[in-house]
Each structure stands twice: as structure tokens, then as C-alpha cells.
Amino acid sequence: MSSAEPSDPRDVRPRRRASLELLRAEAADELAVLVHERLRGGEDPWDFMEDLPSVDELVVFTLRAENIAANGGQRPTAARHYRVLRQIALEYPPLTPAVWRLLGDANTHRRWDAVVRADAS
Template sequence: MTEAIPRRASLEVLRAEAADELGVLVQERLLGGEDPWDFMEDLPSIDELVVYLLRADNIAANDGVRPNAARHYRVLRQIALEYPPLTPAVWKLLGDGPKYRRWDATIADAN
């Protein structure tokens, strides 16, 4: 059984929303006195942020229940199927590479 991702808008609109959100995050950290050299690599890319926004929509549609590891994988894979241009971001988030970003769900679940 596949879990359909509710479509809110086109990918272009989702990317624009994510870019705005990312801009706010950068501005908040700059206003907080942080050096951009220290935090820019910690921030998600626009496509990664779109994937997490879509994942959040899926969580909200499931009465706010956070997914276990298997469901997390299925949800992200479904996002890749429904939004093919996001596939590289999805596989990067699912990959076995280094997990150094604090916002990464697999890091947050491990703590």
C-alpha cells in the first residue's frame, strides 16, 4: 500500500516557499550573531527542505504520528515517485553518508 503525498502546489511553488523559509533561517542566525561560515553547511538545501516539508504534510495527514524508520523510508520514496526532480535530494537524505546535519531526521531519532 503506497501512501499518497497530498499535493499542495507545484514543485516550483514548493521550492519558492522553501527558499523563503531558508532565507528566514539564514537571517535569524545572522541576526543572532552567528558567522555564516559556521552554519551554512548545517542548513538543508532547498530541495531537501521541500522533501521535509512534504514529509511534514504526510505526518500531519497521519494525525501527527511520527513515522518509524520503515515508514520514513516509504514516505520519502513516495515523494521521489511523485516529484521526480526531488529524487536526488530524497536519496541523499536516505543515504548512508555522514549524518552531520542537526536537522536530519535520522540524527534527531538517534538522540
């Protein structure tokens, strides 16, 4: 497929852009900035640390966002969301535990969790 052709909307494979180590390093840097900003804002870490995603969860969200952007920015259906996250787990096996946590309902107390936002809509 040439770069001028649109991507197939059924293609849910993440586009490999970097090694997992680099993705994790970028996510760790981003998370550190978030923590620093909240601390500078006077928030107590006991109040917000549990609300933040883990480094691997942040990597999964980044890869998912890239997939959404590659699909014209369309918000995925629940089925597509599942397929995209499953494909991320297949492409990056060490991220599998984070993918399954995000697919499950164990972390629905977190404000950023997709399940919480979907229910709040």
C-alpha cells in the first residue's frame, strides 16, 4: 500500500514506532512531569498517586491513541477498542498484563479509566 492510499479501517495493528524500552522511557518521563506538576500545585501525593496510570498503561494508551489517529481520529467502538488493545498485547507481549487490566473492570475507580468515562457519559 502506498502512503497516498488511506489505511484499511479494519487494520487494528499498532504501527511500531519505537522499541518498548523507548516507549516506556517516554511514558516514565511523561508520568514524572504529571507528578511534578501536581506536587507543585500543592496536591498531596497520597490523594492522587493511585489515580495515575502505570508506565505500561500509559504506553498502551499512547499506542491506542496512535491507532485512533491513524484511523482518522474516530473514537473506536467497544469491539474495535478490544481488538486494538489485544493487538497491542500481541505486538508487545510484556504489555499484556497492562492491556488486560485496561480491558477488565478492576480499575474503574480511576478517573482516566475508559470504563469510568464510558459509564459517566
